[in-house]
Amino acid sequence: MTALTIQNLWKEYGPQVVLESVSLTIAPRAFVALVGPSGCGKTTFLRMLLGQEQPTRGTIVMDGAPLPREPGPDRGVVYQRYSVFPHLTALQNVMIGPEMRAARLAGRLWGKARKGLADDAATLLHEVGLAGAEDKFPAQLSGGMQQRLALAQTLMMRPKLLLLDEPFGALDPGIRAEIHALMRRLWHEHPMTVVMVTHDMREAFALATRVIAFDRPRQRPEERERYGATITNDIALWPPRVAGRQTIYDADIPAGDEDLSRFAIQPGPPRPDQGALR
Amino acid sequence: MRLINLTPGKGGRLLLGALPFVVLALAYLVGSALRLADNPGDKLLPSLGAMGRMIEVMAFTPDKRTGAYLLWTDTAASLFRLWSGLAIATVIALVIGLLNGVLPVMRALLAPFVAFLSMVPPLALLPVLFIVLGLGEVSKIALIVIGVAPILTRDLALTAAALPREQIVKAETLSASSWLIAWRVVLPQVMPRLIDSLRLQLGPAFLFLIAAEAISAEGGLGYRIFLVRRYLSMDIIFPYVVWITVLAVAMDLALRLLRRRLYPWAEPEGRA
Ligand SMILES: Nc1ncnc2c1ncn2[C@@H]1O[C@H](COP(=O)(O)OP(=O)(O)O)[C@@H](O)[C@H]1O
Ligand SMILES: [Mg+2]
Numbered sequence: 001m002t003a004l005t006i007q008n009l010w011k012e013y014g015p016q017v018v019l020e021s022v023s024l025t026i027a028p029r030a031f032v033a034l035v036g037p038s039g040c041g042k043t044t045f046l047r048m049l050l051g052q053e054q055p056t057r058g059t060i061v062m063d064g065a066p067l068p069r070e071p072g073p074d075r076g077v078v079y080q081r082y083s084v085f086p087h088l089t090a091l092q093n094v095m096i097g098p099e100m101r102a103a104r105l106a107g108r109l110w111g112k113a114r115k116g117l118a119d120d121a122a123t124l125l126h127e128v129g130l131a132g133a134e135d136k137f138p139a140q141l142s143g144g145m146q147q148r149l150a151l152a153q154t155l156m157m158r159p160k161l162l163l164l165d166e167p168f169g170a171l172d173p174g175i176r177a178e179i180h181a182l183m184r185r186l187w188h189e190h191p192m193t194v195v196m197v198t199h200d201m202r203e204a205f206a207l208a209t210r211v212i213a214f215d216r217p218r219q220r221p222e223e224r225e226r227y228g229a230t231i232t233n234d235i236a237l238w239p240p241r242v243a244g245r246q247t248i249y250d251a252d253i254p255a256g257d258e259d260l261s262r263f264a265i266q267p268g269p270p271r272p273d274q275g276a277l278r
Numbered sequence: 279m280r281l282i283n284l285t286p287g288k289g290g291r292l293l294l295g296a297l298p299f300v301v302l303a304l305a306y307l308v309g310s311a312l313r314l315a316d317n318p319g320d321k322l323l324p325s326l327g328a329m330g331r332m333i334e335v336m337a338f339t340p341d342k343r344t345g346a347y348l349l350w351t352d353t354a355a356s357l358f359r360l361w362s363g364l365a366i367a368t369v370i371a372l373v374i375g376l377l378n379g380v381l382p383v384m385r386a387l388l389a390p391f392v393a394f395l396s397m398v399p400p401l402a403l404l405p406v407l408f409i410v411l412g413l414g415e416v417s418k419i420a421l422i423v424i425g426v427a428p429i430l431t432r433d434l435a436l437t438a439a440a441l442p443r444e445q446i447v448k449a450e451t452l453s454a455s456s457w458l459i460a461w462r463v464v465l466p467q468v469m470p471r472l473i474d475s476l477r478l479q480l481g482p483a484f485l486f487l488i489a490a491e492a493i494s495a496e497g498g499l500g501y502r503i504f505l506v507r508r509y510l511s512m513d514i515i516f517p518y519v520v521w522i523t524v525l526a527v528a529m530d531l532a533l534r535l536l537r538r539r540l541y542p543w544a545e546p547e548g549r550a
Pocket of ligand 2: 042043
């Protein structure tokens with residue numbers, strides 16, 4: 001169960017301040033959607049969580065320990081592009097992580113170990129809807145299938161934290177709805193915390209337990225370089241979405257039936273303007 | 279219809295492709311016939327029959343002095359030098375190019391030096407090679423290596439460095455070490471490009487080979503051409519030139535097939 005504590009994070013590239021005083025605590029098993037205008041530093045923030053970039057100031061603590069200074073198998077990532085290896089088939093793409101973890105010199109497994117891993121990989125491919133595509137190269141898969149493959153590849157490592165950078169941004173609306181359903185299911189079934197960058201508000205609210213907006217509070221041209229973006233909105237979904245549990249988001253509510261306890265939701269305090277919902 | 283939208287069919291492509299060859303052959307035949315009609319002893323453009331007789335002598339008649347079939351011993355000697363040179367250059371390119379392309383520290387150490395070396399004109403070094411390494415096989419192979427390796431190396435390093443950064447980070451999140459990133463992510467992806475740049479270097483490799491053989495050798499395709507040049511034996515030189523070209527074309531084709539067989543994912547779209 002992975003919790004993240006980010007304290008007073010700054011990121012500067014030379015004179016340009018990209019992010020300033022970002023403080024944030026992310027609960028275990030949360031699904032955080034990060035939204036904000038283009039160029040406000042969302043990818044930069046994700047890179048710092050990944051360990052690919054170091055904060056200029058501030059700290060990131062994961063499960064009580066400072067974040068390692070380079071990427072590792074405890075944090076998975078899926079990008080909009082370049083997430084899978086073009087020279088490996090779908091099955092090989094899913095197997096490569098565990099293979100490299102097990103065989104530090106050859107980077108490959110043979111015999112029984114390989115067979116067992118191939119079975120696991122095929123099962124996961126099936127789970128993400130890629131049964132039958134095992135021997136195809138990524139170039140032979142559609143965009144949606146490539147992203148499913150990227151998710152499967154990452155999940156093989158059982159990451160504690162999954163980072164997504166506009167993973168479904170390039171997909172058609174129909175395909176996107178399908179992959180959203182898959183993403184929700186994977187989040188429910190795999191014990192991981194998710195941080196997803198998106199520019200699509202609907203996507204953010206369709207998937208996340210919490211939506212965080214980055215923006216620059218100072219927009220005048222002469223201020224743009226010296227002031228960075230920070231958290232301007234932090235919205236927890238209500239009624240909450242809970243990992244591994246059914247909530248109203250997963251079921252049609254019969255008309256007139258507003259008893260949420262069936263969905264195992266801890267009802268929150270009634271809001272003044274929404275008091276009817278309880 | 280615009281010219282740009284006019285695509286020849288299969289037969290048309292074959293016909294068009296053959297046309298320049300036919301034109302060249304005809305031009306030669308006409309030129310040769312005209313000159314020979316003028317002067318039957320002309321050596322510059324020998325007739326096909328004369329060339330055929332010399333091919334017979336070079337390829338299928340044992341040499342009076344040594345008993346060897348000269349065309350084949352020349353070919354064997356030249357290919358040994360060429361392939362040794364290319365093999366060594368490829369290994370150097372793989373090791374240095376990968377180190378250079380994958381590890382920033384190695385890039386800082388090696389890239390300027392390799393860039394400098396690749397600008398040394400190899401033929402200018404030939405006398406030095408003959409003096410230092412002697413007149414035997416080593417100096418000829420060394421010339422090919424010196425001529426080809428720096429370019430292969432730089433090309434490989436550039437290709438490796440041009441891989442999206444995302445892939446490297448991705449591999450790290452899949453628990454890869456630096457070694458495993460080079461071995462399982464970068465190497466397979468630069469191999470198709472290495473084969474292509476090897477194909478492009480076949481021409482220069484032959485150039486260096488023939489230059490070295492022309493100056494000093496006991497045998498070899500380039501040696502033979504420069505030997506019979508003294509007697510103005512165009513009837514031997516022309517078949518040798520054609521033969522060298524055929525060898526180069528065959529190697530180019532073989533490399534292309536090898537690439538397609540080993541790396542089907544890297545084929546240009548529509549051909550995979
Ligand atoms: N490596 C870098 N060097 C310099 N500036 C960078 C670098 N990476 C990102 N930036 C700058 O940081 C800002 C935020 O970029 P990014 O995080 O990619 O934005 P977003 O993902 O929100 O669109 C941009 O203005 C970009 O120019
Ligand atoms: Mg971005």
